[in-house]
Amino acid sequence: MLDWISDACSRLMVGALMPAYDFLADPTSRYFWLYCASGLVIAAFVYARHKEYGGFGTTLLNRETWASKSAINDYIILVITPVMRLTILSWATINWTQVKDFVVSTLTALGVSGTVNDGTAIGLGAALTLALFVVDDFLRWYVHFLFHRIPELWEFHKVHHSAEVLNFATAERHHPVEVLITAAVLTTAYGVINGIFIALFGEHVTVTTVAGANIFLFVFNLAGGALRHSPFWITFGPRVERWIISPAMHQIHHSDKVEHFDRNMGGSLAVWDRMFGTLHIPRGREIEGFGLGEETRDFRSMEVILIRPFQACAQLLRKRFRQQTKDASKTPGPVAAEF
Numbered sequence: 062m063l064d065w066i067s068d069a070c071s072r073l074m075v076g077a078l079m080p081a082y083d084f085l086a087d088p089t090s091r092y093f094w095l096y097c098a099s100g101l102v103i104a105a106f107v108y109a110r111h112k113e114y115g116g117f118g119t120t121l122l123n124r125e126t127w128a129s130k131s132a133i134n135d136y137i138i139l140v141i142t143p144v145m146r147l148t149i150l151s152w153a154t155i156n157w158t159q160v161k162d163f164v165v166s167t168l169t170a171l172g173v174s175g176t177v178n179d180g181t182a183i184g185l186g187a188a189l190t191l192a193l194f195v196v197d198d199f200l201r202w203y204v205h206f207l208f209h210r211i212p213e214l215w216e217f218h219k220v221h222h223s224a225e226v227l228n229f230a231t232a233e234r235h236h237p238v239e240v241l242i243t244a245a246v247l248t249t250a251y252g253v254i255n256g257i258f259i260a261l262f263g264e265h266v267t268v269t270t271v272a273g274a275n276i277f278l279f280v281f282n283l284a285g286g287a288l289r290h291s292p293f294w295i296t297f298g299p300r301v302e303r304w305i306i307s308p309a310m311h312q313i314h315h316s317d318k319v320e321h322f323d324r325n326m327g328g329s330l331a332v333w334d335r336m337f338g339t340l341h342i343p344r345g346r347e348i349e350g351f352g353l354g355e356e357t358r359d360f361r362s363m364e365v366i367l368i369r370p371f372q373a374c375a376q377l378l379r380k381r382f383r384q385q386t387k388d389a390s391k392t393p394g395p396v397a398a399e400f
């Protein structure tokens with residue numbers, strides 16, 4: 062019993078300190094200090110050239126951005142999500158190395174087993190790094206797309222879209238259910254791809270990382286990725302934005318204008334949105350505000366943020382079930398044979 066209590070307490074403490082660790086020391090985090098710092102340098106440079114944007118200092122120090130109810134809720138979510146993941150939701154966390162080991166042992170049992178020399182391993186390592194980045198980016202897009210298209214999932218994703226201001230912490234403003242589903246898909250894919258490469262080519266084919274982050278993601282984040290959830294309007298120009306999601310394009314995704322709804326769901330690459338017809342390249346500064354429209358105000362309450370998605374999802378499921386039962390009762394059954 063004492064062991065259980067001390068374990069629960071230490072998990073609580075680790076979870077509560079996780080946001081500080083992510084900011085200070087984790088290059089896989091989207092608000093790692095280096096990405097925020099490089100983002101601010103980029104923003105200062107762009108805003109020095111575009112006086113019409115309102116000035117770098119004025120935009121950065123806007124009180125609303127950092128101290129509004131929306132921002133404070135971002136900070137609360139930033140702390141409670143890792144606490145929940147490490148405590149009451151720890152059972153739902155998938156470990157990618159277990160997935161990888163399972164794939165390797167399954168493929169080995171099927172007779173797939175290989176090894177390559179060091180020279181080939183370097184080239185294959187680059188291929189693995191690229192494969193992981195591209196597959197991860199596509200799955201992020203696809204899961205995000207499903208969270209927009211499936212009404213039951215949209216109820217959970219509303220939490221992210223209810224942000225009224227964007228500061229760096231808004232990147233983590235997601236309902237814990239969305240965090241778990243997305244992490245399960247991405248972690249499984251990461252384990253499967255690693256497993257396939259290891260089974261085919263051996264253990265010494267490794268991912269190219271910078272301080273633990275996939276090098277492609279590191280470069281993307283360093284080049285302004287952290288500005289996606291910031292008050293700065295930064296575009297890459299229409300030519301680049303056909304390929305890469307700029308901070309401005311993600312801000313379009315958060316815009317409360319109807320014509321911007323369900324647009325630009327990509328993580329790093331814009332190709333998925335282009336392929337599936339959801340790309341919107343901004344022509345000038347098109348946004349006026351962020352949020353869900355009328356419903357946004359409701360999400361100023363943490364109770365609504367955490368509980369309402371479950372209630373709304375259950376209501377939709379009940380409605381769907383009732384409709385299906387009604388449809389099934391209308392469908393004519395097989396005609397009874399007449400004797």
Ligand SMILES: [Zn+2]
Pocket residue numbers: 205209218221222314326
């Ligand atoms: Zn979205």
Ligand SMILES: [Zn+2]
Pocket residue numbers: 221232290311315
């Ligand atoms: Zn966002």
